[in-house]
Amino acid sequence: MRDDHDFGDAERRDSPAIEAVIRAAGDYVVVSDDLRPRTIEAAIERQGLAVTRRRVRWAALGAALFLAVSIPWVRSYDGGGLESVSPTTAEIHRAALRYAAEANITPDWALQKVVDDLRRSQAERLGQSTR
Structure with missing residues (x-):
């Protein structure tokens, strides 16, 4: 199977012809009309996800800090003066x-x-x- 443009023998062809083929291929690449709005929307969505992730991290850190402080405090709480009603x-x-x-x-x-x-x-x- 042979392609229309076989660059295997590029040494035998002149480089201006190759450059002309590449330049002509540039006309086939067309940017869609909605590329900019889609790109901006994707960037905003990514930024929103990053903000959400950052908020979740801070909330998790806050919860861990709260538990680290409150659990020892609750354990040290004497129960409002209730003495133990259970013998050993x-x-x-x-x-x-x-x-x-x-x-x-x-x-x-x-x-x-x-x-x-x-x-x-x-x-x-x-x-x-x-x-």
């Missing part, structure tokens, strides 16, 4: 063993009784009803 696991087990010895029952049933009593007292202290 070791305290619950000691109370269950003591109750088991006093009531002469097995420790598993004593643990059940101690946990039920604890839940009931917590609900009363927090103003909730037991179910």
Whole structure:
């Protein structure tokens, strides 16, 4: 297959003829009428996306900073003077063993009784009803 313009043998042809072919090809390239408006619209859209991205980055940075400051502050908050209503696991087990010895029952049933009593007292202290 051979093209209309075979530049493989350019050495044999004169350079003004090649330049004339290239100049003639310039007449085939035509800029559309809406190129400038489309280019301006694309630039504005890109700029808008860049502004949006920048705003999202600043918002994310602000949220991260807010969380970094507020989480330690919330953790240091004492709960408005509420003391803990929950004993430790070791305290619950000691109370269950003591109750088991006093009531002469097995420790598993004593643990059940101690946990039920604890839940009931917590609900009363927090103003909730037991179910």
